[in-house]
Amino acid sequence: MKLLAEILIGVVAIEHIYILWLEMFAWTTRGRKTFRSFPPDLFEPTKSLAANQGLYNGFLAAGLIWSLLIEDSAWRINVAYFFLGCVIVAGIFGALTAQRSIFFVQALPAILALLAVFFA
Template identity: 90%
Template sequence: MKMTAEILIGFVAIEHIYILWLEMFAWTTQGRKTFKSFPPDLFEKTKSLAANQGLYNGFLAAGLIWSLLIQDAAWSVNVAYFFLGCVIVAGVFGALTAQRSIFFVQALPAIIALLALLLA
């Protein structure tokens, strides 16, 4: 079960690296295709805001990757708990305030990874 938890944590980290790329480097191109419900003129106006959000997603990914590299088992699990918790809170908040699908894309995979980690 430990390996499953680590794979799921890795998946959540990769997902946040993708979000970093989307929000920091592809907001005005791929962002338009991803967020079809946003008005087209919004993307250029919010480019710097999206980049800031992308940076935070990069920090989440870095923390999750760090948790996988820590040799001490207790520290590794605690760091993973913290960063998965951050992803869950961000995903729930985003679902409540921005777009409901954020829960399924961001929070749910982190919840599943956290449950796997708790069972490991």
């Protein structure tokens, strides 16, 4: 179960590295294809806002990766709980305020990872 928890944490971290890249570096190119419901004329004017969001996603990924590198088991679990909790809250908030699919793409994988950490 510990290995499953680590794999799921890694998946959530990789997802947030992808979101970082998308929002910070590919907002006006790949972002247009990914966020089809966003008005096309707003990609360029919101480029710096998206980059800021991407940076926050990078912090989430860094925290999740950090949790995988901590040797002390109590600290490792607590750090994983904290960053997975942040991802879950962000995913739920995004689902309620922006697009329902954010729950399934962002919050659900983090919930599964959190449960795996809990039961490991």
